[in-house]
Amino acid sequence: MSRGLKAPFKDYEGKKIKDKHIRITKSMMDNENFRKLKPSTIKVYMYMKLWANGEREFNYSKSLGSKIVSQMTFSNAVKELIDRGFIERVYFSNGGGHKPNRYKFSNNWIKNN
Numbered sequence: 001m002s003r004g005l006k007a008p009f010k011d012y013e014g015k016k017i018k019d020k021h022i023r024i025t026k027s028m029m030d031n032e033n034f035r036k037l038k039p040s041t042i043k044v045y046m047y048m049k050l051w052a053n054g055e056r057e058f059n060y061s062k063s064l065g066s067k068i069v070s071q072m073t074f075s076n077a078v079k080e081l082i083d084r085g086f087i088e089r090v091y092f093s094n095g096g097g098h099k100p101n102r103y104k105f106s107n108n109w110i111k112n113n
Contacts, residue, residue, distance in 0.1 A: 022049040033084045033109045040069050044077035045086060048103070057090060061100035078103075085109035 008017040024046070028034050037045070047068050052058035065074035081087045085108025093099045 020050055020053070022046055024049075028109075031109060033086075037080060037084065037086075038077070040073050041077040041080045043068060044074060045081055048081075048087070049105075052105070057102060057104040059100040059102050064100070085111065
């Protein structure tokens, strides 16, 4: 396959041939910190990775997260992701001015194993 061309997704991977995707490696899935994450936290993490579109830093609002899970579950998931070293909070918004929180992906989950 030539450089720059991407293989289309299989029909069991989704409806769209050219769809967005995320990377979750085997070493991450085998990591004890990842395995200890609650299912709802993994779901939030995957949506954050999708939203970040390959960038290390990204904005993610509570209202966006509450489209996936409840606001309380979202808050708990973010706390768990921070505590286990998967993300760091770069900017905290108290909701004033409708500015979303800013996060960055971290590799501290590897060290915390």
